[in-house]
Amino acid sequence: MGEIRREFLGFERPLLDHVVERWCASLAPDADTSRTLFVLPGGRAARELEARLARKLERSRPPPTLITEGRLAEALSRAKLRFASPLERTLVWRAVLAELTPTERSSLWRGADGSGAPGGPGSLARAAARAFVELAGHALEPDDVAAHLARTARADEARWRAFARATAAYRERLARRGAVDPADAARHVLARSLARSDLHVELVGCVDLPQSARRLIATLALPARAWVFAPEELRDAFDAFGGLVIDAWADRDIPLSTERWRVARGPDDQARVVAEQLARLAPELAPSDVAIGVLDREVRPFLERRLAAAGVDTRWAAGRPFGVTALANLLGSIERFVADRRFEDFRALLVHPDVETALERDLGGSLSGLAETLDAYAAASGPARLGDAFAPGAEQTDELASARDALFGLLGEFVRDARLPLAAWADEFARLVAEICDSVDLGAQDPGGWDRAHDFTAFAEILAELREPSIADFVCDAKTALALVAERIASVELPPPPRSGERPNLDLVGWLELPLDAARVAFVVGFDEGNVPRPATESAWLPERLRAELGIGAARARVARDVWIATVLARTRTTWWVSSKKSLSGDPRTPSRLVFRAERDMVVERLARAFVDEAEAATPGAATVRPVVPPKVAAAPLQRLRVTAFRAYLASPYRFYLEHVLGLVTVAPRVLELDALRFGVLAHDVLQAFGESELARSRDVDAIEAFLEARLKRAAERALDPARHAAVRVQLEQLASRLQRFAAWQARSVDEGWTIEHVEWSPRAPVLLETRLGPLQLTGRIDRIDRHVTTGAWRVLDYKTSDGGKPPEKTHRRGKRWVDLQLPLYRHLVRELVGDAPVALGYVALDAGQDDDLGKLATWKDEDLAVADAVAREVAERVLAGEFDEVGDDEPDDPILAALCGFGLAASGDRADAEVDE
Amino acid sequence: MSRPRGAAVVLASAGSGKTYSLTTHFLLLVAAGVPPERVLATTFTRKAAGEILDRIFARLVRAARDETERAKLDASLGGVVPTRERAAELASDLARHVERCRVMTIDSFFVVLARAFAAELGLAPDWRIADEFHAARARDAAVADVLERESPERWILLLRELARAKTSRAVHATLVASVRDAHELFLESDADAWAALSPPARADEATRERLSKALAEFVPPLTKQGKPNQVWAKALVKVRERFAGEEWEPLVKDGIAAKVIAGDAAFASQEIAPEARALFAAVVEVAAAEVGAALERQNRATREFVDHFDARFAARLAERGWLRFSDLPRALSDDPSSARDVAAELAWRLDAELDHLLLDEFQDTSPAQWRVLRPLAEELAADGSGEKSFFCVGDTKQSIYGWRGGDPRLLEGVARWPTVERRSLTVSYRSAPVVLDAVNRIFADLSASPAFVEHAGALAAARKFQFEPHSAHATELSGVVRALFVEALAEDEDGKPKAAGAEAIRSACRARAVEHVEELVGRAPRATVAILVRRKAQIGPLVYALRRRGLAASGESGNPLTDAAAVQVALSALHLAEHPSDTAAWFHVAHSPLAATLGIAWGMDRAALRSRARKLREHVLARGFAATLESFRPAFGDASAWEVRRFERLIEFAIALEADLAAAASSSIDEFVARVRDERVEDPSTASVKVMTIHAAKGLEFDAVVLCDLAFQFEKVPPALVWRRTEEDPLREIEAVSRDATDSIREALAFSGAPKLAELRLATSTRAMYDELCTLYVATTRARRELAFVLPSVDPTKRKYDPATIVAHALGFTGRSAGEPWLFAGSDESWVDAFGAPGASERGGEDAVRDVRFSRGAGARAPASVAPSRRALAGAVPLRLLFAPAGPARRRGSRLHLWCAEVEWLETFTAGDDELLERARAAELGGPELERDLADFRRLLRTDAARAVLSRATHPGEVEVWRERRYVLPVGDDEAGADGEVERGAFDRVVVDRTARRARIVDFKSDAGLDGEARIAERVRHHAPQLLAYRAALARILELDASAISAEVWFLEAGVVREVE
């Protein structure tokens, strides 16, 4: 076995500088530097070391190789290892688990005995993959765990035996395809004696090298060396590989400075502390002297904002998740659409800006206003899914059909129920994205372009995975292919864009990267319990106690590592520590226990700061408010007014102004069923047809019923989407049953001598309402006008489809106050028809009840009606005078109208609704 | 002293030191050497959990720093802290391992359990908690699923049953609402419970005919004058009609039937004769049977629907691996292993024996939660070894979470456990004696209050309300209890007085409360003052009114962020981006500060509007919500401080949402907007006047408390479903559930021998009323020194059941009116003196750091690297090419490249075919055509080009050959050591002639299709930047002048070598 030399480099200088200097100095003149392998704990440290070597190492020497711990086995292997891609691993796990017996599967996970597993396909595979990776790192086999459990008479042995079988099958399958799981690489290299014998390994600051890697290093032919970031006197706290002796570290005190430890109120306040200290220190420093360690991702955006406001740009060195890019969003929309073909998702796809652009390219710009078209159609036709056809009678049908065709053209196999091998899906993905997004500048340096370049490069890599021969022939449907790709995308982090130009620039780095960073000043932000040390990942299979018994206790090892990191930071540079008392959502936080690794008196002092004294920093005081004035623009005065609009004015002149003067319309974001308006329109259409038909004079209930039913059916078929919401289908049934009641009532009213004279009638000549400010024309369309065959009496009827079925008296007046004038004003509209004859006014209530008497005639006296006329004149005058300021008390349902009216504002004064809530 | 042992239940009244006794127990354990990880302390909110931990440390730290505090602590712990050093030691030991303190919410404890037992419970391996928003979406989807499954006709019938014979247009909305009510009950009951109404049997045809005949023949009694009683006659006609028309509800509601049901002797001053009574009783019975049958159908329909719904809802949640907090206790009690040794199992899974269980706010525990915890609690409580303990604190009077399942009877039950020591704390450390006197007066004898007599549920609740009189710890503390009245009358249109509307009264109360607070703050500027309200909607107007008067006030319970105009406008802008046809949104944005930022003007061209909308959509997609909103922010530069602050909260909200990747990845604009409108976000501040709901005030205290939302009617909208548990035992199953009916129907049913519905209603109402009493108790006990009631005058004769009436009767100020404020006996206005001197002026918002100036340099630390091969990338690449599979051509190129690199000199190259094939395979370049490519390679070596590159003859003299050699060089001249970029690359082949100080670089390229010089020249140009970069690098490595180095491309396929200039 090769020996390992340990070099203790002390705490005086940054580790990497020191390593470079010592190593370069130690080189023999003829040493082949290309045969040196530096192993570092992280990629960032590797890059830093490389840069230092580039400067320090004589140019004539070939550069050594630098790798991170995770790639050790690969670098030490003589044969090139083909690592199974993440997709390959996923699919193989799935297959392997599916081959277990149901009993085995349910011993792994309750409920996984059948074909599916809780959490959907792949979730068990993910759990298995995680357990495999963990065990492999510790060079343990599932059988070891099973044996241990058997020895200690624990219950889970069966699970581990099953998992052992799955693991063997997994390895076997990968091997058949010439592949290795990266986590298994060290074992693979050892088992096949593949380790190279010609490399010098230099371990740099690798304090927690996994067991599997240690085993490998132990077998090397040439001596390895461990560069330890600690002084010689801590010798005993490190093992032969330069790793931490856990017991020597886990309970150790940390020399952090109380003066440079702050307790902030919350994420933003932490950012404030950093900005303040930075502003104080900066004049002595260059940006490269500063490192900011962010232990709590919640704080990051606040740091970015605070520092940007102070003129400093920041970069999150860990990059950004692929899952939140526009490309991932697009694929996600496609996935959702393909899964259910919901109309909502169809809409989302069509209005995706890139798809819209692509379609416009294909259709020659004919798609403008597609968003509007989709909204209008959704509201009117209630589509739940994208079916084979659209409502034939809808205005938007043609436009939607061509958009759909174009979209389907774009989506190709994804919407064709195809089952294809993954390689073919890869081609489909490639075609689809290339058609939508066209091209990319891979050399772009501007942040947007750079991001885009990396989005697509990463995507190209995922496509390459799909095409890997070992899985390329896995056949699946579009849904599965999309889900696999989505799962992959979710695990990819994209590199951060290059630094911008002039402004000073700071990197935000992770906790683990801090110790090897050479900055003279460090900030540790989010220094809270739970962030550091991180709690052991709760594992359903490997509870911490089992881990401890197996000697792979994760929790204590992590504490030891964190204590070492904190010690390094405290000893080697000026470090500011920022803890906080609250999370972004206001939950309580406690400073990290590491803060309290100190002498007792100091602990008391720190505890006092965290738990007794007020957290420093000001909380904002109460803020001033200013009332909000509803906006108005000059509009041409109205010449005419629908009789139904008076109600709106009486309720809220301002809202009347919005809706009737400006004609504003609102769009509900989600349509799950027909709203009152569309429901009414359907009913009116049917009833109009009825009124115009032969049957209008019939007393034959059955015939009327049949007619209405047929008409409704026809109207629905024309106006509604064939794949309408189930709720809409129920609504139609309801309407049908309301119409049945109508049929009976109608037949009776013919019996009683009433004939329908007109339906949907409007006066020919203008009807003027005279006011002091001049005349206003009344308009309106009357649902139905009846005449009595014997008495010649007139009645004017309005169909009402609201649920309540309130009589006109109740809807038109509240107490004595007129709140609606529709029916009284109908009197004026019908004058040209009836002259001075008296007119009865009323509703035909197609309500939700079961009452047979649908006719509800108003019983107003002439005096009442005279008051109504006076009110109408007053409204007309005020409308003509442009009096629209008053808002009224009723909050509109639509949130934007409500906002325009000033509802819901803390600054809107005395309004509150009445329901009790908690 | 030894560690506390056994089991104790502490019934702790408000202010009596509930948290104190819990922390005392905790500290006792720790001081006795119990490892903290063996102690589990749970409570209900994260805030409360944080507070418990804070208190534990604060007590120790104070004792460590201050002798008096130490003595206090020592006294409360029975002598285990003899020195300050001991306190310091305890504090420090605990702090070093603060992770071992398991002080958490009961929900998080269940999360821990459910994670640990996920495999045994069969939960999704990656399950996560679904937020309310997603749960609501899943609910919508599940309702739609259920509807889809059955024929519409079927659901019409069902709906009719669900909606009491009405078929509302809003199908979806109606169903979602009824499902919300019924689902939790469904989960806690079985099918029998929904069929437990047992109404009287329905009458057969014959009976009905007989009755109808009897009714027809019934002769109304004669008056004294001997004439038939007209009132009877008329009533009789109605009864006959209704009986014939099957109008059962009206039938039993009034008239003779109602009198018979009520057991009255007479109707219309005429005695009801026994035959008449018998006849109408029979009629009522028929009606009751019919109505009862209808109710049963409804119940069945409801359950059926919910049953279907439940399955779909569970499936919808499971698809995404979602669980709700309320699912956890159910899932956990579903553990088949629960029969095992609980403590041992927990110890194994949680890596700690749990020997001590401390439960805070026990009255809020729900039966489902208790079912999970009880086995452990019982085990600990029954332990006789003295090594374990069970300790719970609660107050049945503060049980205000009944609507969430909390049930105070559990606490009562635990207090009756045989092994449990029961203590009750009634000394308040919080309130002044006068405040406690008032509290005692209000609650001591609730059931005797005239306010209760007419409300059976309220009366039952009052009887259950266990109250022991409170006393004050600080007997000398002065304080005030007062009532302030508002006008309860308004003028009608004719100027006559009439009862004011509810809203008018509320508004008057608010105004009076604000007036009082203003006055109070004037007299006692350092006092903390809270206005507590029952309903959130009251908060906004109160805060606004206070601020208008220049008072620093904050609303604490949280409103949706849309309470600020800037947020509303931002949401309108986002909505407009997604829905450009929403002209209301257009108008809104166009008349806001955002108009200029977004380039949106009212009246602009529609096409232009659309393209702005699209741009905004693009922005959101590419940069996210937080960044988009950030870009709006400058527009609100001169908005009021309030607007700015709320807008900041909006950005934070977006940040938090986007930090949650799973949520962010699928979040559409519509969803984001809907979420913002839904979510309540607090506005924490140091303002001395707080306005909050009573629920939010639980656990807090204030020097002065003003209650101004007392005049609302309890149970204004009674719940649609009524239910109770067997023997009213919270842990027993739900015995019966039903839709409720009107009072008269319940009475008719009871009259006909089916009292169940009435019982259910009573039980339901009792629970609700109990909650209300608790709420009132919590409200009144928040005050330290002053308690002020603001309310309309209460009519002494009215038996209204509302908080105002209860308080007015108890304290004896009924009948007072606006002009005469009332003070409780013992009130002492001088309490304010102690709060007189104005405190340090409130700190305003801090100044943000505006400028960070570094001494030099701009670069961050980590060096970036550039690779010459990347230089060839500039310019648009069609994605088609980027995504193209690595075809055979690329593979062939790699093989040729690999083999060429094997050659040091042509003349000495001896590798055999097997060796070369093996090389290729080891490099993952095996596969079809391998041998053919090898043959081509052999042919290639015989070409002139190969000779020109590889032949020793071309390089006479002493030379070195580098093959596949990597290099890393610093970029630029900054050799001094500052970090910067590096250039990384690899030469395919370099021949160095050190004597001649010359070198030659050859790069192998496998470009295909190089027919003709023009094409070759084009490719050379393409590769030139890369080659020149290599040449520059080599020049630095060898310290040669670039002119001494030739850089050449060898096009392997075309067989030509070209030098790059």
Ligand code: SF4
């Ligand atoms: S890359 Fe661009 S063109 Fe494509 S999805 Fe993304 S933002 Fe769109």
